[in-house]
Amino acid sequence: MxxxxxxxxxxxxxxxxxxxxxxxxxxxxxxxxxxxxxxxxxxxxxxxxxxxxxxxxxxxxxPRKIGSLSFLPQQQHLDRQFPISLQEVVAAGFWGNKQSPELRSARLKAVLEDWCLSGLEQRPLMALSGGELQRALLARLSLAEAxxxxxxxxxxxxxxxxxxxxxxxxxxxxxxxxxxxxxxxxxxxxxxxxxxxxxxxxxxxxxxxxxxxxxxxxxxxxx
CATH class of the missing domain: 3.40.50.300 (P-loop containing nucleotide triphosphate hydrolases)
Incomplete structure (x- = not known):
């Protein structure tokens, strides 16, 4: 590999x-x-x-296609002031995925529950603790399937x-x-x-x- x-x-x-x-x-x-x-x-x-x-x-x-590799960077390289919610961070794992909106919604809900992030979906990036942000970034990998x-x-x-x-x-x-x-x-x-x-x-x-x-x-x- x-x-x-x-x-x-x-x-x-x-x-x-x-x-x-x-x-x-x-x-x-x-x-x-x-x-x-x-x-x-x-x-x-x-x-x-x-x-x-x-x-x-x-x-x-x-494979030479989008989504064949996923990279988790260190948090210090992220802009915590960027106006984005936790749910949007996690949903970025769907990038390049052609699943239906219904299936995406179900999978997103399941992954958020799996990483104990339910209830934090609309919380902005700047309001997340370091641990919550890290779990969100890891949850994004769960959706990517690289x-x-x-x-x-x-x-x-x-x-x-x-x-x-x-x-x-x-x-x-x-x-x-x-x-x-x-x-x-x-x-x-x-x-x-x-x-x-x-x-x-x-x-x-x-x-x-x-x-x-x-x-x-x-x-x-x-x-």
């Missing part, structure tokens, strides 16, 4: 790693971990096509209920055969929920089983 060959990324003239090669199979669930500034978020942006790699090749085996999901710190701002909902959905999406790449700083959650980890270091990348790879590394290298 995702194949990187001699890939380097980062600011122009400032690659974050030497050329790296790795492959994430179709239907895999992989965490991306590393120190702050190691390039985790930048790698997701490269995969999403939002940032060009400095060198090398990136090959994505996904085969490739790129999640940049999806656990951020979530309380205990939000965390339970997040991991329940990640496992459900994985069971559906989707490919997920998840930037996550919660190493205990990675060990518990995500089978494989891509560790990014200044010397390169290491891909392996989460229980082994994280356990072998000092906490300061992957937090």
């Amino acid at each position: 995702i194949r990187c060959q001699a890939l380097r990324w980062g600011a122009p003239g400032q690659p974050l790693t030497p050329p790296v090669d790795f492959e994430l199979p179709k239907g895999s669930l992989t965490a991306v971990v590393g120190a702050n500034g190691s390039g985790k978020s930048s790698l997701l942006k490269v995969i999403a096509g939002l940032q060009k790699p400095l060198t090398g090749k990136l090959i994505l085996d996904v 085969p490739l999901l790129l999640l940049d710190e999806p656990h951020a701002a979530l309380d205990e209920l939000g965390q339970l909902l997040l991991w329940r959905h990640i496992h459900a999406w994985h069971a559906e055969g989707r490919t997920l790449v998840v930037v996550c700083h919660d190493l205990a959650a990675v060990r518990q929920h995500i089978p494989y980890t891509l560790l990014i270091k200044s010397s390169g990348c290491i891909l392996g089983p989460s229980t082994e790879l994280i356990q072998q590394q000092p906490q300061t290298q992957v937090a």
Whole structure:
């Protein structure tokens, strides 16, 4: 599904790693971990096509159509002053979908209930808590049904209920055969929920089983 060959990324003239090669199979669930500034978020942006790699090749085996890839950014990149309601944020997941208005309405209602957002539909973006906004962004992914999901710190701002909902959905999406790449700083959650980890270091990348790879590394290298 995702194949990187001699890939380097980062600011122009400032690659974050030497050329790296790795492959994430179709239907895999992989965490991306590393120190702050190691390039985790930048790698997701490269995969999403939002940032060009400095060198090398990136090959994505996904359908060439709208909705084949969904990217969850960090909240800090969103304009909380934009005049849009929670329901409109979630409904953006229908983009490129040709379902009937009746089916869309039913699915939207079900997804809002599933993420415990019922009753907040008309609340404006600026009035949402960080956890409510994060659940809304994740609910949007539930509607998108993309085969490739790129999640940049999806656990951020979530309380205990939000965390339970997040991991329940990640496992459900994985069971559906989707490919997920998840930037996550919660190493205990990675060990518990995500089978494989891509560790990014200044010397390169290491891909392996989460229980082994994280356990072998000092906490300061992957937090």
